[in-house]
Amino acid sequence: MANNYHARIYVTLRSSVLDPAGTAVESGLKQMGYDGVAGVRIGKYIEMTVEAQDEEDAKTQLDQMCDRLLANPVIENYCFEVTQLVNS
C-alpha cells in the first residue's frame, strides 16, 4: 500500500559559489548591531508531499527530483528530511 510522506528540501549554494545576496544580508545584519554574524548564505526551502511505497522509495524519488530539476549540481547542493504522514 502506498504511503504519503512529507518532504522538506533544502537547496543551498555550493561553498565555492559566491553569494552576493548573502553578503548583502550579512552587512545589513551588522548595521543593525548583530556584530557576531558571519557566513550568511541564502538558499531555498521547498516542501511537498510524495506518494511512495516506503521511506526508501520516497528518498529515491526525491533524489531524482533534486538531481533533475530542484537543484543545479553545478552551483547547488541539496538535502532533505522525510516524515511519513498518517493516512487518514
Place this chain on the structure above:
Amino acid sequence: MKFGVIVFPGSNCDRDMTTVTQGLLGLPTRMVWHQDTDLSDLDVVVVPGGFSYGDYLRCGAIARFSPVMDSIIAHAKSGKYVLGVCNGFQVLTEVGLLPGALIRNRDLHFICDRVPVKVERNDLLWTQNYQKNQVVTYPIAHGEGRYYAEPDTLKALEDNNQVLFRYCSATGELDKDSNPNGSLNNIAGIVNQKGNVLGMMPHPERASDKAIGLTDGLAMFEGLVSAIA
C-alpha cells in the same frame, strides 16, 4: 533552409531576433512554439532572451523540460547550429549543451547597459565577419549573468579556446572594472567543443538595426548566412 526562433511562455526577445534574421537580412525564419518538436527544416535554432516560465526556481530550469528541448539537443548533436542569447544561454547551460551556470550578478543589480566585448576568435562561423580581438559594443540586460564553472571546467574551456566573447574595457583590457557582472574570466559567451553551439549573455540582435543605434551585432548574423546557404 532557415532560422528557427524558439518561443517559450515568457520569451521576450523572440521578435527582436526574427526582426533581424527575417526583417533586416531577409532570411527565412520560423517562430517555433515550445510544444513543437519538429525542427528538421531548420539550420540555425535560436533560443532567445526573456524570462521563460517566469524564470521560476532558476533561470532556464523549467524551459529545459519543454517538449522542444529534445529536438534542440538532437539538432545540436547532429552538428547544426544552436544560438542561445541571454535567457537562451541560461537554458543551454541548464540542459547541459554548454558547461557551467549563470548566477546572480556580483553586485545584485539587474544591468541594462551597452558594454564593450572582445571577440576572442574569428575562426568560427559565428564570428567570421569580425577581426580576432576586435572590441565590439553589445547591449546587455540581465540580473543573472555571472558565468560560473568549477575550476576544472573553466580550465577545459580555456584550454579548448571555447570562450568566444569576454567583457573588456573600451580599449580591450580584461580587468575587474570592465567585468559588469563578475563573470569568471570575464566570460560573456562560450561555445561547445565542436563550436556549433554558442551561448552568450549580450544581445547581438539588439545591436543590428541602424534605427536603434548600435549595429555591431549584425555582422554575427551575416556570418551565419553561409550556414544556411
